[in-house]
Amino acid sequence: MTLDPATAAILATVERLVIEVAGDEITLAGPLTLATSFNADLELESIEFVALAEKLQAHYGAQVDFVGWISTKQLDEIIALTVGDLVTFIAART
Amino acid sequence: MSFLEANGVRLHTTELGAGPPVVMLHGLLIGSLASWYFTAAPALARTHAVRLYDLRGHGLSDRPADGYDTATMAADLAALIGDLPDRVDLVGHSYGALVALAFARAHPARVRRLVLVEAPLPPATFADEHGFLTAGPDHMIAALPPGLREAIAGGRRQAARLLATLRALAYETTLLADLRAEPDLDAAALAAVTAPTLCVYGDRSSCRPAGERLAAQLPDARLAILPGGHYLHLDAKDALTALLVAHLAEHGDG
Numbered sequence: 001m002t003l004d005p006a007t008a009a010i011l012a013t014v015e016r017l018v019i020e021v022a023g024d025e026i027t028l029a030g031p032l033t034l035a036t037s038f039n040a041d042l043e044l045e046s047i048e049f050v051a052l053a054e055k056l057q058a059h060y061g062a063q064v065d066f067v068g069w070i071s072t073k074q075l076d077e078i079i080a081l082t083v084g085d086l087v088t089f090i091a092a093r094t
Numbered sequence: 095m096s097f098l099e100a101n102g103v104r105l106h107t108t109e110l111g112a113g114p115p116v117v118m119l120h121g122l123l124i125g126s127l128a129s130w131y132f133t134a135a136p137a138l139a140r141t142h143a144v145r146l147y148d149l150r151g152h153g154l155s156d157r158p159a160d161g162y163d164t165a166t167m168a169a170d171l172a173a174l175i176g177d178l179p180d181r182v183d184l185v186g187h188s189y190g191a192l193v194a195l196a197f198a199r200a201h202p203a204r205v206r207r208l209v210l211v212e213a214p215l216p217p218a219t220f221a222d223e224h225g226f227l228t229a230g231p232d233h234m235i236a237a238l239p240p241g242l243r244e245a246i247a248g249g250r251r252q253a254a255r256l257l258a259t260l261r262a263l264a265y266e267t268t269l270l271a272d273l274r275a276e277p278d279l280d281a282a283a284l285a286a287v288t289a290p291t292l293c294v295y296g297d298r299s300s301c302r303p304a305g306e307r308l309a310a311q312l313p314d315a316r317l318a319i320l321p322g323g324h325y326l327h328l329d330a331k332d333a334l335t336a337l338l339v340a341h342l343a344e345h346g347d348g
Binding site for chain 2: 044045046055070074078
């Protein structure tokens with residue numbers, strides 16, 4: 001699947017920040033795709049996911065209101081979040 | 095992401111929202127500021143400036159070898175909120191609630207409203223209820239709750255990292271000894287707390303008698319029981335969040 005340039009750019013930023021938070025061994029199984037799950041596939045710890053959110057907030061600024069987004073979600077939805085969910089959220093606000 | 099040097103320890107902290115200040119404290123071992131970040135904090139942040147931090151030894155904060163008693167951790171909190179207005183609201187879960195309570199005893203004038211979620215009393219019972227901590231390095235895995243043991247046996251990343259954290263806290267710090275040495279709190283000790291206090295406990299939690307005692311012995315406290323166990327922010331996220339929002343929205347000193 002070929003991604004449009006804007007989506008590809010956000011995906012690249014998310015992957016770079018995931019590596020900053022969790023180390024580059026996190027991508028040993030392969031590069032991040034839109035289908036990659038933060039919990040089931042990457043197995044990020046919850047505190048690492050917070051660190052990722054903080055870095056995304058710093059990168060994209062206040063218009064990407066990650067905490068407001070999370071506040072509307074149930075725990076099982078948060079646990080099931082994929083890279084694609086996050087990229088779609090960011091794309092709609094940038 | 096920000097870090098603050100507080101009481102000689104580098105603490106990870108983050109602030110959500112804007113409004114009157116609330117500081118939220120998580121529980122020990124598997125807790126971190128993520129415990130609140132993914133549960134009640136985002137809803138509270140609609141009306142409050144919610145400050146979260148990783149307790150010493152937890153999350154992204156430093157893991158010093160000692161200082162896990164509630165008095166030292168209350169001093170961490172005092173340093174962490176040195177820049178906030180005179181009066182703040184405190185919300186704590188489990189041992190984090192005991193730290194909030196220790197702060198409220200030491201600095202009653204600084205706490206406007208207090209919420210104690212599943213605070214264990216006597217504090218030393220916390221160590222006993224986590225038997226794997228006392229099993230010793232060679233037996234810790236065998237003593238873990240079954241779900242956790244299976245996950246770690248599967249060699250997955252989250253489980254391996256959690257085990258490394260538990261081992262470090264149990265065997266490289268004084269956390270366990272500090273827990274066991276933590277004195278119980280009687281009515282005289284609790285009399286210093288002037289803030290209107292909400293005690294929230296799970297109907298299936300072994301900590302529930304502690305909630306009944308706190309509600310009876312704190313000068314201005316009430317007890318709420320929610321369906322769930324010790325980890326109420328997970329078991330009853332929406333109901334707990336609604337209670338927090340309501341208690342912290344009430345005006346005045348009670």
